[in-house]
Amino acid sequence: MPSKALIRSAKFLSHVQRAQEFGMRSASADFDFGEVMERVQRVIKEIEPHDSVEPRRSPELTQACSPEADPASARPFVGEYSPAGSLR
Numbered sequence: 001m002p003s004k005a006l007i008r009s010a011k012f013l014s015h016v017q018r019a020q021e022f023g024m025r026s027a028s029a030d031f032d033f034g035e036v037m038e039r040v041q042r043v044i045k046e047i048e049p050h051d052s053v054e055p056r057r058s059p060e061l062t063q064a065c066s067p068e069a070d071p072a073s074a075r076p077f078v079g080e081y082s083p084a085g086s087l088r
Contacts, residue, residue, distance in 0.1 A: 005043040009036045 012029070019027035 002040050002044055005040040006036065009039065 009031075013031060015022065016027045016029040019025075
């Protein structure tokens, strides 16, 4: 998520610079890139204990992708795109 934290800071600065578009007469912001990056690191440390790939993995997908998976038991792809990647 470091990129999201950095993008959030950049968007904030952009909004301040475009304050008149939002009906503000004036706005200013002074920033230090080093401090922005320190914030990014704080965000990383805050979310790191809760950010794990495991909860996002479906047990079916993990089983289907394992080297021991039986190809004969695979179910056909169902979704917006066909297995070849073309639209159905």
